[in-house]
Structures are given as structure tokens and as C-alpha cells.
Amino acid sequence: MHRSPFHPPEPRFVTAGEHPLWDEALTAVNRDLAVTLPERQPLCLVAYPGFEEDDGPERVHVAFADGYSHGNSLWPTASAAGALRAVAEAAQETVSERLWQAWPVCTLHGLGMHVTEDPGRPSWWCAGGSRPGDPAHVRAAIGEMDTVHRPRRPNRKRRKDGRPR
Ligand SMILES: [Zn+2]
Structure with missing residues (x-):
């Protein structure tokens, strides 16, 4: 089969349960996305065929609902x-590549976090x-941004722009 990095294949959307640890992690990260960027749809997992031997059969990425992803694939791990x-x-x-903005941002300092x-x-x-004094x-904790962020609840039901970008 011909594969070129310049013509990447379409991603396959990963179904729930295929990668339980990543699913669980993504649920937590999507909570943070929902409170910090409430207009965005939840992220999902997509898979591309592996290019190299250590990729295994597939490389899994975190993507927007339309399949867009950026950066490295997830590395396998046995711990939550x-x-x-x-x-x-x-x-x-x-998120930061797609939206051209740091994410998530510390609301106290206006800085992108790590x-x-x-x-x-x-x-x-x-x-x-x-x-000094502002260390x-x-x-x-990841998945608990709602403890430091006040979500804008009144407009939560209605999206200005229901379409993924
Ligand atoms: Zn800060």
C-alpha cells in the first residue's frame, strides 16, 4: 500500500472502549475544555496507520470532532x-495549533499552562x-479546572456557533 507523509490518509475515529485509559483521560481533559472554551465541542480520539515499526499498527491522536489533530501521537502507557x-x-x-492561542490559560496570570x-x-x-511573591x-489538577474557573452557565444550552471549526 502506498503511503506518503505528504498525502496522509484519512483518520479513523476510535470507538469508545478501544483504549479505556485514553478514553478516561480524554473525559477529564474535555471537562477542562468545556469550562475554559465552552463554545467548543468535545475532543475525540482518531487513529492513523503506523508509519514505522515502533508505531504499531496505528498511531492515536487527540482530535477535534472533524478529525483535525496536531502534534505527536499518544504514547502507550499502563497507568491512568x-x-x-x-x-x-x-x-x-x-487545540492551540487549531485556534492559534495558548490553551489552557491561567486566569490569574494570563499565561498558557503546562x-x-x-x-x-x-x-x-x-x-x-x-x-517577586508571585511564584x-x-x-x-487536570480535569478539575472547574474548581478555579466559573463557567458561564446562563448561555450553556445555546451555542452561538454549533459547528466545529
Ligand atoms: Zn498563574
Whole structure:
């Protein structure tokens, strides 16, 4: 079969249950997406045929509902925390590349956040302000951005733009 990186094949949408750890992680990351970018539809998992031997048969990416994804494929892991970190980082790449904006942003400092390597409780980390006494901090555990973000509830039912971009 002919495969070229310049003509990538169409992705296959991964069905629920194929990758339970990634599914669970994506549910948490989608909670963060829903409170920070409420106008967006949830992200999903898509698969492309592997190019290289260590890819295995498929490479799985975090994508928008129309199949768009950006960045590296998810690396296999046996732990829920590992899956959460992998999916959060992949989601971050896909969202920030598509929307041309940092995501997620710390509402205290206006800075794009990063995934901590905390093996027990992967979290969103912010570099903090430039003033002394305004240090780097962990903003929220991944999947718990709603604890620090007030969702705009009144308009939740109606979308201005129901179509994925
Ligand atoms: Zn901050």
C-alpha cells in the first residue's frame, strides 16, 4: 500500500472502549475544555496507520470532532496518570495549533499552562507572575479546572456557533 507523509490518509475515529485509559483521560481533559472554551465541542480520539515499526499498527491522536489533530501521537502507557498526561499534552497541541492561542490559560496570570510530571496527580502548572511573591504555581489538577474557573452557565444550552471549526 502506498503511503506518503505528504498525502496522509484519512483518520479513523476510535470507538469508545478501544483504549479505556485514553478514553478516561480524554473525559477529564474535555471537562477542562468545556469550562475554559465552552463554545467548543468535545475532543475525540482518531487513529492513523503506523508509519514505522515502533508505531504499531496505528498511531492515536487527540482530535477535534472533524478529525483535525496536531502534534505527536499518544504514547502507550499502563497507568491512568500517564494516560492523563499524554492526553492532556496532545489535546493542548491540537487545540492551540487549531485556534492559534495558548490553551489552557491561567486566569490569574494570563499565561498558557503546562502539564506537570506529578505521577500521582497530573496538573496544569503556570509559570507565575514576574513580580517577586508571585511564584509559579499549580492551578488545578487536570480535569478539575472547574474548581478555579466559573463557567458561564446562563448561555450553556445555546451555542452561538454549533459547528466545529
Ligand atoms: Zn498563574
